[in-house]
Amino acid sequence: MAIELIDAELCSGCAACVDSCPMDVIRMDPDEDVAVIRYGEDCMMCELCVVDCPEDAITVTPFAVSPPVRSWG
Ligand code: SF4
Ligand code: SF4
Numbered sequence: 001m002a003i004e005l006i007d008a009e010l011c012s013g014c015a016a017c018v019d020s021c022p023m024d025v026i027r028m029d030p031d032e033d034v035a036v037i038r039y040g041e042d043c044m045m046c047e048l049c050v051v052d053c054p055e056d057a058i059t060v061t062p063f064a065v066s067p068p069v070r071s072w073g
Contacts, residue, residue, distance in 0.1 A: 002043030003060045008034045010057035017049035017058060025049075 003025060006017075011034040017026045018035060026049060027038040035057075045062045 002045050002062075003037055003040055003049070003058065005059040006035050006037060007057040007059075008032065010055045011035050012055050012057075014054060016052045016054065020048040020052040022046065022048065 006026070013028070013033040013035070015028055015035065018028055023039070023042045023044055023046075025037060025039050025043045026035050028034070029036045043060070045060055047060050047062075050058050050060050
């Protein structure tokens with residue numbers, strides 16, 4: 001997993017996360033004036049965006065809990 005969510009309700013549109021992301025994952029939505037995930041597959045989970053967000057609006061999940069593997073037969 002990687003960056004999962006930018007909460008538009010919390011986002012103030014400061015663009016700090018856009019500036020801090022070294023992978024260019026996040027862009028500003030010009031219509032809504034909030035940050036959005038554009039290239040989530042490029043996220044390297046550095047969490048710089050989380051650290052720099054003053055509104056605590058970004059969720060990055062480095063290690064997702066996988067469902068248990070079941071075998072058949
Ligand atoms: S965790 Fe790092 S690479 Fe991923 S979106 Fe945030 S700043 Fe960019
Ligand atoms: S740093 Fe946080 S508040 Fe600022 S644009 Fe990004 S998500 Fe929104």
